[in-house]
Amino acid sequence: MATPPPDPPHSDSLTSKAESAPTLQRNRRDSANEKSRRGTEESPLVKWVLISVAMGFSIIFLFVPLVNVFAQALAKGFAYYWNSLGHPDSWAAIRLTLLVAVISVPLNVVFGLAAAWAIAKFEFRGKSLLITLIDLPFSVSPVVAGLMFVVLFGLQGFFGGWLRDHDIKIIFAVPGIVLATTFVTFPFVARELIPVMQSTGSEQEQAALTLGASGWQTFWHVTLPSVKWGLVYGIILCNARAMGEFGAVSVVSGHITGLTDTMPLRIEKLYNEYNAPAAFALASLLALLALLTLALKTFLEWKQKRQHDRAQNH
Amino acid sequence: MSIELRNVSKAFGGVSAVNNVSFSIQDGELIALLGPSGGGKTTVLRMIAGLEMPSSGDVFIRGQRMNDISVQQRNIGFVFQNYALFKNMTVFKNIAFGLKIKKWKRQEIQERITELLELFGLQGLENRYPHQLSGGQRQRVAIARALAPKPSVLLLDEPFGAVDAKIRQELREWLVTLHHELNVTTVFVTHDQEEALEVSDRIVIISGGRLVQIGTPREVYDQPANEFVARFIGVMNVLETEVREGLARVGELEFPAPDQPNGQKMRIGFRPYAVQVSSDLTAFRYHAVLRRTFFLGVLLRLELELPSGLIVRTRMTKEEYSVQGLEDGKEVSFQIRQFRVLATETATLLPESDVEYQPPPVLGENI
Amino acid sequence: MGFTLFYLTALVLIPFAALIIRTLGMSWADFWHLATTDRALAAYRLTFGASLMAATANAVFGSLLAWVLVRYEFPGRRLVDAMVDFPFALPTAVAGLTLANLFAPNGWFGSFLVPLGIRGAFTPLGVVIALTFVGLPFVVRTLQPVLENLEPEIEEAAATLGSSRLRTFLTILAPTLFPPVLTGFALAFARAVGEFGSVVFISGNLPYKTEIAPYLIIMRLEEYDYTGAIALAVVLLSFSFVFLGAINVLEQWSGRYQK
Numbered sequence: 001m002a003t004p005p006p007d008p009p010h011s012d013s014l015t016s017k018a019e020s021a022p023t024l025q026r027n028r029r030d031s032a033n034e035k036s037r038r039g040t041e042e043s044p045l046v047k048w049v050l051i052s053v054a055m056g057f058s059i060i061f062l063f064v065p066l067v068n069v070f071a072q073a074l075a076k077g078f079a080y081y082w083n084s085l086g087h088p089d090s091w092a093a094i095r096l097t098l099l100v101a102v103i104s105v106p107l108n109v110v111f112g113l114a115a116a117w118a119i120a121k122f123e124f125r126g127k128s129l130l131i132t133l134i135d136l137p138f139s140v141s142p143v144v145a146g147l148m149f150v151v152l153f154g155l156q157g158f159f160g161g162w163l164r165d166h167d168i169k170i171i172f173a174v175p176g177i178v179l180a181t182t183f184v185t186f187p188f189v190a191r192e193l194i195p196v197m198q199s200t201g202s203e204q205e206q207a208a209l210t211l212g213a214s215g216w217q218t219f220w221h222v223t224l225p226s227v228k229w230g231l232v233y234g235i236i237l238c239n240a241r242a243m244g245e246f247g248a249v250s251v252v253s254g255h256i257t258g259l260t261d262t263m264p265l266r267i268e269k270l271y272n273e274y275n276a277p278a279a280f281a282l283a284s285l286l287a288l289l290a291l292l293t294l295a296l297k298t299f300l301e302w303k304q305k306r307q308h309d310r311a312q313n314h
Numbered sequence: 315m316s317i318e319l320r321n322v323s324k325a326f327g328g329v330s331a332v333n334n335v336s337f338s339i340q341d342g343e344l345i346a347l348l349g350p351s352g353g354g355k356t357t358v359l360r361m362i363a364g365l366e367m368p369s370s371g372d373v374f375i376r377g378q379r380m381n382d383i384s385v386q387q388r389n390i391g392f393v394f395q396n397y398a399l400f401k402n403m404t405v406f407k408n409i410a411f412g413l414k415i416k417k418w419k420r421q422e423i424q425e426r427i428t429e430l431l432e433l434f435g436l437q438g439l440e441n442r443y444p445h446q447l448s449g450g451q452r453q454r455v456a457i458a459r460a461l462a463p464k465p466s467v468l469l470l471d472e473p474f475g476a477v478d479a480k481i482r483q484e485l486r487e488w489l490v491t492l493h494h495e496l497n498v499t500t501v502f503v504t505h506d507q508e509e510a511l512e513v514s515d516r517i518v519i520i521s522g523g524r525l526v527q528i529g530t531p532r533e534v535y536d537q538p539a540n541e542f543v544a545r546f547i548g549v550m551n552v553l554e555t556e557v558r559e560g561l562a563r564v565g566e567l568e569f570p571a572p573d574q575p576n577g578q579k580m581r582i583g584f585r586p587y588a589v590q591v592s593s594d595l596t597a598f599r600y601h602a603v604l605r606r607t608f609f610l611g612v613l614l615r616l617e618l619e620l621p622s623g624l625i626v627r628t629r630m631t632k633e634e635y636s637v638q639g640l641e642d643g644k645e646v647s648f649q650i651r652q653f654r655v656l657a658t659e660t661a662t663l664l665p666e667s668d669v670e671y672q673p674p675p676v677l678g679e680n681i
Numbered sequence: 682m683g684f685t686l687f688y689l690t691a692l693v694l695i696p697f698a699a700l701i702i703r704t705l706g707m708s709w710a711d712f713w714h715l716a717t718t719d720r721a722l723a724a725y726r727l728t729f730g731a732s733l734m735a736a737t738a739n740a741v742f743g744s745l746l747a748w749v750l751v752r753y754e755f756p757g758r759r760l761v762d763a764m765v766d767f768p769f770a771l772p773t774a775v776a777g778l779t780l781a782n783l784f785a786p787n788g789w790f791g792s793f794l795v796p797l798g799i800r801g802a803f804t805p806l807g808v809v810i811a812l813t814f815v816g817l818p819f820v821v822r823t824l825q826p827v828l829e830n831l832e833p834e835i836e837e838a839a840a841t842l843g844s845s846r847l848r849t850f851l852t853i854l855a856p857t858l859f860p861p862v863l864t865g866f867a868l869a870f871a872r873a874v875g876e877f878g879s880v881v882f883i884s885g886n887l888p889y890k891t892e893i894a895p896y897l898i899i900m901r902l903e904e905y906d907y908t909g910a911i912a913l914a915v916v917l918l919s920f921s922f923v924f925l926g927a928i929n930v931l932e933q934w935s936g937r938y939q940k
Contacts, residue, residue: 042846047753054749055761057742060790061814062764065779066771068789072782114685132925133689139921141875143895144914147902148696151703156907158699183692237769244772246878251899264774264878271778271882280782283775290770297770298763365837385840392841398834402856411852412842463842 069287073280084278085285092258093266093282096174100262101242104182108238109231112189117223119190120197121205134190137183146180146251172254177262180248185241192234196227233300240293244286316341316499317362317467322371324357331357333523334371339501339516344493346514347503350546354523355503356471362501363469364388376466391460391498393470397452399444405431405455406440412463430458433495450481461496470502474509486513507547511535519543541581541656550583551627552656562655565622566600569653584653589628591616591648593638598649602626607635607642616640618648626650704915707908715912720888721897725916727805728894732873735812740866743820744858750821751828765821768814773878780811781883803885808893811879816869823865827858864931871924875917 042050074081084090115134119127137145151157153170163170170176204226208218224231246264253260261269263282270279318338324331332354339345347355360366361373364385373380380388400408409430413423431437434454444452453473460468473489474482490513493500504510510517511531519526519534527539538544545552555562555569557578562571569582592598602618605625614635618626626648630640640646704712715721749755750762768776783790784801791801801807831854839849877895884891892900894917901910 050745051749051753051755054742054746055757058746058761058764061817062761062767064789065776065783065814066764066767068779068783069775072779111685111688114688118685130685130689133693135925136693139871139875139925141877141895141914141917141921143877143898144875144917145696147898147910147914148700150902151907151911152696152699154907156905158702179692183696186688186692240770240772244774246772246774247876247895250877251902264772267774267778268881271781276782279778283778286772286775290767290772290775293770294763294766297766363841365841385837386843386845388841389843390841392838394834394838396832396834398832398838400835400839400853402853411839411844415843415848459838459842 066287066291069280069283072276073284075280076277080277081281081284084275084281087278089258089261090266090270090278090282093261093263094285096177096261097243097263099174100178100181101239103178104185104242105235105239107182108186108189109235111186112191112193112234112238113231115190116193116197116227117219119194121202131194134187137185137187142184142245142247143251145183146248149176149180149183149248149252171252172256172260174260176252177249177260180252181242181245184245184248185238188238188241189231189234192230192237193227196230197223200226229300229304233297236293236296240289243289316343316376317501318374319358319362320372320374322358322361322368322373324354324361324366325369331523332361332368332520335520335523335525336371337518337525337528339499342497342499344490344513344515345499345501346510346517347501347520348507348510348517348546349505349520349526351505353521355505355518355520358520359469359471359501359503362467363390363392365392389463389466391457391463391465391468393453393456393460393468393473395472395475397444397456399452399455399459401444404441404443405436405447408444408455409459409462412459416463426462430462433492434458449477450485453477453485457492461498465498467499467501470500472504473502474504474506482509489513511547519546521546541583544583544654544656549586549627551586551589552581552583553624555580555582565624566620567624567650569650571655574658578658580658581656582653583656584650586615586627586629588652589618589626589648589650591618591628591630591638591640591646593640593644593646595645595647598647600648600650602646602648604640604642604644604646607640618646700911700914700918703908703911707912711908712912712915715909716916720892721894721913723889724892724894724897724913727808727891728874731805731808731812731893732870732876734809735816735873736866736870738809738813739816739820739869740862743817743865743869744824744862747821747824747828751825765818768817773815773876774882776814777811777879777882780814780879781807784810784883802883803887803891805884805891807883807885808880808891811883812873812876815876815879816873819869819872820862820865823861823868824858827861831857860931860934864928867924867928867931871921871928874920874924 041047085094115130118124119131150171152159153163153176154160155164155171157171170179204222205218208222209215213221244264245262246268249262250265250268253262253265255261255265255269257269263286267279267282267286270276270282316339320336322335323333335354335358347358349355357366361368362375364380364383368381375388375390400411403411406427409427410423413426418426427440431440434457436451436454436458439447439451439455444455447455457468457470457473474485477485486509489500489502502513514531516528516530517534518528519539521542527534527543529537534543535547538547544550553564553567555564555567557563557571557574557580558576560570560572560574562569562574562578562580562582564582569580571578571580574580590598591604595601600620602620605617605619608615608617610629612632614630614632616628616630618628620626628648630638707715746761746765750758750765781802782788784794784807785791786795786800786802788802794801799806801810835853836849839853844852875895877893880893881896884893884896886892886896894913898910898913898917901907901913
């Protein structure tokens, strides 16, 4: 029927005709490309030299150390590997490490959510101070972090006397390890969440509130789903660091074999006892954890990018 | 001959973007490369610049084959859609960049830039950074930077795409003036037909990677090479009709179609200005209701609805509208003075025909 | 909100306050004496010197790595890209263990290098190696997004004006890329100064020679010399804060040409 076109239409018939010819020209095209190089790229020589140097560097500093962990761990064969992992003291270290992670990661998730929520959605005085405080554990040497807890709870510390009187052990015991680990790892979740929460803005939440949702419902159904990948990412980073923390834990643990040795501390002890294969056996578990963390991270980034691309296409 | 393309094609990863395009541009011409988005016009421009190399075919600038000459050596000025100013340099340094590379003397650079700043109305801004400039100013700095080393051709990619409507109009007029003064061969890409009609000496219409038509604004408007051009340039009413007894009919409307067999389907188009409207119901043969009036400024756009439901679009000046005493809902009579057969089952785009004799309309407004 | 504040107070503010109160309890002379013993000075020299060298190595190779990862397509690119974060994810003890092993005289690298007179294990060089590993992701990850967001048109514009590739790099790209490289350098440096786990394995912790400042803190603690440990810790802490401030200023400075 008669519908005057509102805009100049794009001609489909013309476009489809344009596809037909190129096959004949293949040979000519390839030779043209060899001759002519765009003026905005490096020459192939420069390019491959740069790639080689960069790859050499990353092989020496990234790949060889990784491979070495597993090679040394298995240097005396599988049986030795299993036995050293099964050694009661090593096994105790593995359990302690898991226990510490199980306590400190959830604590930091709750804190990270609360802090990110407060920072991203509200304006208040001292906000930048809060952000600085959250970043603090990143910039404090883990040894100094551990020391702070010793100063607080150690025998000569502020609460040391009171704690001894009540027979509560924090330093050189599990609670101290948990505290130190929590301190060192607490920025991870918050830091991942803050930018995500800020970028989603508060319109969605306001929309939910206007539709009659309660604050808690809004958080559960609107806020949380929109930040879930950032949250997962924060958790895996937090967990990797919690299980691998060395400096801070080293200060507060007291190195009591079988009781307050986490996996990294046990690795150091075995290494100092010249039992390298056993040290590497434990280390291989932590290296696996690191690889898993990287794999998850890469997967999440890929997923996010795909979601982003899809959102762009629609 | 300033620029010549001979059978130029370009494919990206096996997908053809430009297909066998040939045209030539005279010295000092101002040329618009016009077409829908994604039609290959920017690729053509980038091939002239040397930012892309043709997959096949040759590009000549001033008679010299350019295929093996890198972008650095082509002596062209290129203005990017987003200006691509060097953020870490002042306006002065931006404009001086090309001159320093060509090893101009300090004194000459200073003189050239003073001259350009004046020509572009940028005096006093030479020590500002790009982020301290308005959109229009950035645009002018970008053009000044491209023109500074006296290039043999000036190429602009959607030069008015990133500024708002009012500045756009100023920049257009300014570009024409500038081109007049400098007389450098200029090619600019645009998807805006109005812009192309207004600014350029000649228009190169590119769609689907192919050259569709090249001609003066008047030529492509009055004698479009095909239905695509006819519909792309300006607004057109398009009707699907069927021939009965030498008349192409749809609803109440009839167009003379001698020599066409009964039952022949014809697509007919006519420009809004070809529709003449009167509040005097006896003035013209067709009757319709003025359904809606859109205010466009000096011009008004009118939508007429025929009893059969057909919609016809037309335009009218404000003065005529009030003289006629028109308003929405009023019954009017109208006629169609000229029309064009866009396509039949056997042929495409027949020349324009007059329904009744009328003096040809003057192309004043770009409607 | 209340929870956030409580948590922060309990976990960060109170320990900090404790440390500061303890420090204030010392006289200035005591503090100065404890913080500047010969052994401490040697440890600072090693810590800051090695950190500086490691951060410099990271600035050079990290920039190169970021450039190659963003600009070029080659087999294994995505794998390397993912692996850049490996030093973040790997516990520092494991990093120290494997590096110490690699550079030991019978290790994969050591068996080549030691005969050449290059000793990586139990030397200051070992400290630099460990710190380079630990700081590797910083420069790459700060530079990468900047490189990705560079408009290709900027370089094309330079080319149309006749600029050679090298010249474009030096006059247009380098000034834009310098601030993020500097930020990455600063982050790597700050991390290196506080680093402990990876270093203790490879350095051998010989007083005056390969003993870093954080290790000396631990030694003081094991001697129950709390005040000595605190004095050292305060020096490191003050340094961290000054540096944190400097990084913030840097980041603002890098943003100055943006809209």
